[in-house]
Amino acid sequence: MLVKPIAQITDAGFIATAWHLYEEAFRDLNRLAVQRHLMHRSEFEEVMRDQRVTKYLCLEDDGTLLGMSTFTNDLAAVPLIAPEYFEHHWPDLFAAGKIWYIGFLAVHPDVQGRQAFAQLAEQMYMVAAAQDGIVGLDLCNHNNDVRHMSRVLRIMAKRLGRSRLDLLDQQSYWLYRFGTAA
Numbered sequence: 594m595l596v597k598p599i600a601q602i603t604d605a606g607f608i609a610t611a612w613h614l615y616e617e618a619f620r621d622l623n624r625l626a627v628q629r630h631l632m633h634r635s636e637f638e639e640v641m642r643d644q645r646v647t648k649y650l651c652l653e654d655d656g657t658l659l660g661m662s663t664f665t666n667d668l669a670a671v672p673l674i675a676p677e678y679f680e681h682h683w684p685d686l687f688a689a690g691k692i693w694y695i696g697f698l699a700v701h702p703d704v705q706g707r708q709a710f711a712q713l714a715e716q717m718y719m720v721a722a723a724q725d726g727i728v729g730l731d732l733c734n735h736n737n738d739v740r741h742m743s744r745v746l747r748i749m750a751k752r753l754g755r756s757r758l759d760l761l762d763q764q765s766y767w768l769y770r771f772g773t774a775a
Contacts, residue, residue, distance in 0.1 A: 618699035645670040660709035663696035691726030
C-alpha cells in the first residue's frame with residue numbers, strides 16, 4: 594500500500610474512479626446526517642483540479658485506488674468553514690500557514706479495516722506535526738456515535754506523539770413540528 598500526495602488531478606478517467614470511491618464512501622451519510630456530506634460531482638471535480646488542495650491517494654501495489662483525502666492550509670479553499678475562526682483563535686499559526694484542514698477522508702467500503710484510513714490520516718498529520726501546526730476536520734454525529742471516529746482519531750493522535758484532539762465547535766439542527774406532524 595502506498596500513499597501518494599498530488600496537487601492536481603486532471604485525468605478524466607482517474608477523476609471518474611476517484612468519484613466512484615468517494616460516492617461509495619459518503620453516499621449513506623446523506624440519509625444519516627442533516628448537513629450534506631457528499632459533494633455534487635461538479636464540486637468534486639473542482640476540488641480535484643484545485644491546486645490549493647493536496648489530494649492524498651492510497652493505492653494498492655497494482656495502482657488500484659483504495660482511499661483518498663483532501664488536505665490544505667489555504668483555508669479559503671474549504672467550503673463551509675470560516676477561516677476567520679481559525680485566524681481569531683490561532684493568529685500566529687494562521688499567519689504562518691500552519692493550520693490545515695481535511696476536507697474529506699474516504700476509504701472504499703470494501704477495504705475498510707485494511708489500514709488505508711490510518712495511512713492517509715498519518716501522512717497528513719505528519720505534515721502538520723513537522724511544522725508544529727494544527728489540523729481541523731469535521732465529523733457528523735453518526736460517524737462519531739456509531740463509528741467512534743473521535744475516539745479513533747484521539748488514539749491516532751496519541752500514537753503520533755505530542756498531540757491531542759480537541760472538540761472545536763458543535764452545530765445542532767432543530768425541527769419545529771406542527772399539526773399532525775407534531
